[in-house]
Amino acid sequence: MTLFVATLVSNPAAPALTDALIARAAQALPSPARIETLDAGIATDLFFETATDIDGRAVAETVRTACGGAPVDVVVQPAETRRKMLFLADMDSTMIGQECIDELADFVGLKDKVSVITERAMQGELAFEPALRERVGLLAGLDVSVIGRIIAERITMTPGGRELVMTMRAHGAYTALVSGGFTLFTGPVSQALGFEEHRSNVLIVEDGKLAGRVEEPILGKEAKLASLVELRDARALPRTATMAVGDGANDLAMLGEAGIGIAYRAKPAVAAAAHARIDHADLTALLYAQGYRKADFAG
Numbered sequence: 001m002t003l004f005v006a007t008l009v010s011n012p013a014a015p016a017l018t019d020a021l022i023a024r025a026a027q028a029l030p031s032p033a034r035i036e037t038l039d040a041g042i043a044t045d046l047f048f049e050t051a052t053d054i055d056g057r058a059v060a061e062t063v064r065t066a067c068g069g070a071p072v073d074v075v076v077q078p079a080e081t082r083r084k085m086l087f088l089a090d091m092d093s094t095m096i097g098q099e100c101i102d103e104l105a106d107f108v109g110l111k112d113k114v115s116v117i118t119e120r121a122m123q124g125e126l127a128f129e130p131a132l133r134e135r136v137g138l139l140a141g142l143d144v145s146v147i148g149r150i151i152a153e154r155i156t157m158t159p160g161g162r163e164l165v166m167t168m169r170a171h172g173a174y175t176a177l178v179s180g181g182f183t184l185f186t187g188p189v190s191q192a193l194g195f196e197e198h199r200s201n202v203l204i205v206e207d208g209k210l211a212g213r214v215e216e217p218i219l220g221k222e223a224k225l226a227s228l229v230e231l232r233d234a235r236a237l238p239r240t241a242t243m244a245v246g247d248g249a250n251d252l253a254m255l256g257e258a259g260i261g262i263a264y265r266a267k268p269a270v271a272a273a274a275h276a277r278i279d280h281a282d283l284t285a286l287l288y289a290q291g292y293r294k295a296d297f298a299g
Contacts, residue, residue, distance in 0.1 A: 004054065005079040006033070006046040006063055009278070009285040010072050013159070015041030016280075021070055022046070028066035030054065043288035047079060056275060071280040075289040077260055081240040083290050087168050088228050088254060090246035091179035091186055091200070093122075094264050095193060095283075097156045100185045101135050104210075107146045110138050123267050124249030128180060128220040133213075136203065140212025144205050147184045155185070157193060158264075160283035165194040166299035167287055174235065178227045180220055180250050194299065199227055225253035245286060246270070262286060 008025055010016035018041075026033040026046050033046040056076035063074045092099045105114035114135050121131040165175050177190040179200040190198035202215040217223070224246075232242050244251070244258035247266040255261025255274045263274035264283070271277040278285045287297065 001049040001051055002053075003047060003049050003079040004056075004059075004076060005082060005291075006048070006059065007038075007043065007075045007289045007291075008046065008063075008067075008072050009043045009075070009281040009288050010041070010070075011281050012039075012042050012284065013282070014071065016071050017041050017044055021067055021072065024066045024068070025063045025072075025074070028063045030059065038288050038292070039294040042294070043285075045291065060276065073278045073281050073285055075260075075262075075276040075278075075285070077276070077289070078240075081259065083171075084168070084243040084259060085173045085237055085241040086228075086232055086235060086243070087165070087173055087175045087286075088178050088224070088231070088242070088244045088258070089165075089176075089195075090224075090248065090251050091177055091189055092181050093247045094245055094251075095158055095161050095177065096189060097158055098154060100150070100155070100181050101132075101139075103150045103154050104139055104142065104146070105135070107150075108139060108142055114138060121250070122248035124252075124269055128250045129218045132180065132201070132218055132220070136210075136214045137212045139210045142210045144184070144203075144208055144210060151185065151188050155189070157189075158283050160281075160285070160287075162193050163297045163299040164283045164286050167292060167297050168290075169194060169196070170298040171296075174231065176227065176231060178219075178224050178254070180218075180224070180248075182214075199223075221250040221253050224251060225257055228254050228257050243286065243290075245283075260289070262289075 029048045031048045033048045036045040060074040060076045102115045105111045120126045175195045177195040177198040186198040186200040204211040204213045240259040242259045244254045245262045261274045263271040263277040
């Protein structure tokens with residue numbers, strides 16, 4: 001028999017877990033469940049045993065259906081390997097609420113045009129690398145000083161992000177921000193959130209202005225995957241000890257290779273392909289999914 005856990009999580013800003021809802025969720029599982037509360041009204045574990053391999057995504061969908069449309073996320077995984085020692089995260093629309101390149105484009109009056117390209121690239125409708133080159137080309141001549149203004153005035157950290165990073169670090173995990181965005185943003189964002197390192201693309205700056213070019217090779221889908229493999233192997237970790245989170249098509253390879261790849265408020269194709277999806281809760285859901293309790297949070 002294998003012990004699995006289904007973790008139910010709602011948004012801490014709007015607790016939605018009731019005893020009745022938890023009971024319905026438990027009844028939808030393949031076998032009787034043992035219930036453990038992680039944070040009353042916000043997060044609960046349902047432990048259950050099964051003699052066969054199960055599709056965690058399918059079980060999670062069954063539980064979500066049983067919850068009747070309540071704003072509750074469900075993550076199903078083997079209980080033994082739920083605690084992770086390596087965490088990789090996308091930045092734009094994941095660890096922060098914005099797409100940085102769209103905010104840059106706003107300063108040259110092209111946000112609408114650029115955001116359409118960004119959305120199509122994140123949906124997987126356009127190849128990431130040429131789409132990035134096209135968007136960066138539209139920024140030529142923009143004073144690099146606007147980046148400081150954007151970070152100060154427009155960039156918002158996703159709720160729960162710092163608690164996620166710092167709690168995992170406090171328990172020995174290594175954390176890396178791996179983005180298809182730009183070092184001028186990932187540097188300050190990674191520092192604010194507590195990541196131990198950041199990897200992203202380098203905008204070429206000439207005479208204090210953006211040159212409209214990005215250093216090659218571009219960090220995209222394959223580079224994110226390579227980062228996960230490199231950081232995992234350097235620490236001699238099994239695949240099951242790794243977690244990744246993202247929202248766009250260029251995250252799919254990284255999410256697929258991780259022990260658990262989580263789609264956060266993600267594009268439909270990404271949410272469908274990832275091991276688990278978070279649509280309602282904040283980023284602390286990734287801590288609850290590992291069995292952390294509210295009292296364990298750092299940050």
